[in-house]
Amino acid sequence: MVSLRQPRLSGLGRNPAAAVDVLVRLAAHAAGRHGLRMRSGPVADTVAEAMLTHGGGDSAVSLSWRQVSPAIRRRIAEYPDPAVRDAHADFVKRMVERGAATSIEDLAEAYGRPPAELAAASDPKLRAAVAHTWRDRPMTIQRALLTDPDPTVRAAATRDAHPGVPAEYHERCLADPAVQANVARRVPLTSDQLTRLLATGDDDVLCAVASNPHLTADMVARLQDSEIPVLRVAVAYSRHCSPQTRDRLLALVEAEGASGSDAAAIALHWLGFEPRWLRDAPLAERLTYLDCQHAVFRRVLATSRDLPRHAWQQLDDDPDVSVRRAAARRPDAPPQVLLRLVRAHGEVHHRPPLLVDHPNFPRQALRGFVDEPDPAVRFLALEDATLPVAELRRLADDKEWFVRAGAARHPNVTAVLLEPLLTDPEPRVVDAAAANPALPIAWMYRILAESGL
DSSP states (O other): OOOSSOHHHHHHHHOTTOOHHHHHHHTTSHHHHHHHHTOOSOOOHHHHHHHHHHHHHHHHHHHHTSOOOHHHHHHHHTOSSHHHHTHHHHHHHHHHHTTOOOOHHHHHHHHTSOHHHHTTOSOHHHHHHHHHHOTTOOHHHHHHHHTOSSHHHHHHHTSSSSSOOOGGGHHHHHTOTTTHHHHHTTSOOOHHHHHHHHHTOOHHHHHHHHHOTTOOHHHHHHHTTOOOHHHHHHHHTSTTSOHHHHHHHHHHHHHHHHTTOHHHHHHHHTSOOOOGGGGGSOHHHHHTTTTOSSHHHHHHHTTOSOOOHHHHHHHHTOSSHHHHHHHHTSTTOOHHHHHHHHHHHOOOTTSSSOGGGSTTSOGGGGGGGGGOSSHHHHHHGGGOTTOOHHHHHHHHTOSSHHHHHHHHHOTTOOHHHHHHHTTOSSHHHHHHHHHOTTSOHHHHHHHHHHTTO
């Protein structure tokens, strides 16, 4: 996170090379404390004391989740000001009140009671928080939560796959509007149960039924004439669906999406439906989808690891980039395939690992990305930790702020390159420059002095 008004101070607070006295002085400023909260690693006692002195309860909350010494933990627990002493517990309780609980350890500490007692607390919001966060709770506790009088507690207890719903509770839960969508998503259904779930007409329940991996061939046949887009897609992705029916159903949904139907667009692109069963199918069956006209089947096929060479060659040249990306993640992907894909389409940074981190990626080619017209590809040149200063200088002058910020974070950046980045018009660039350990110590003190610290 960046302090937009004082990015040099927030960045300096994260700088791993900043001396303790620098950090202590930063603690006197809100932007400095903002950066200090983002630091990795342990917090020195003197820095923690300064944060408590100037930041009060806010600092006490952030320090409670940090690596601080037992002495600081005792200091917070015995602090004379209750606003500081009780800050962390009060914060956790506010999160519970808002339905956004943290960890089961935080709940136990804040309320001073073991998890089993919290699961039976009088406050339903607290019981729901326990159900959300205590993932390894015993089945005896789970059964009590599944029959809780409060619907929000029952919903919380069935939100995740673990610890699950015992078979003897399936019928009860599938009839409970508070939890039926959660349960219908995961458990095997009978024909009667499917009928009742479809009759609800509830969008969440229908989506849950559509994603249920246990639907039988008879159930899929019952659903194939549905006019609801999400059910049409679910049927089309089922292993029980014939190619002709699949093509017909997806064509209908695609046409509806092209005509402006939000429900169709969501069913196709936003719900994350995939024919996951294909991953576990025999190789011969999987290979029959190599020429499937629907990219989602080819993409799932590309997550295999045992395909013959001709299949990989075809997937590497697939017209859909998502299929090519999936294929490129195989352990023996050829270097030229990885390089071509990254150069043409960049990376998907929210889905690690990056292709440039693949063992077969020719990392010596990264510095050549500096000349690429696409800024997202130019940015990848910064993955080369040995990038020469001349190339870094060009990226530090890039018109795109995220490229300049990447240059400011680079381990090879020099003080000469950092200086103009410290006054960049984009706060995120300034923050990155101030956080780089290459920043001269004398400049750190200058930043403090210019900020009156």
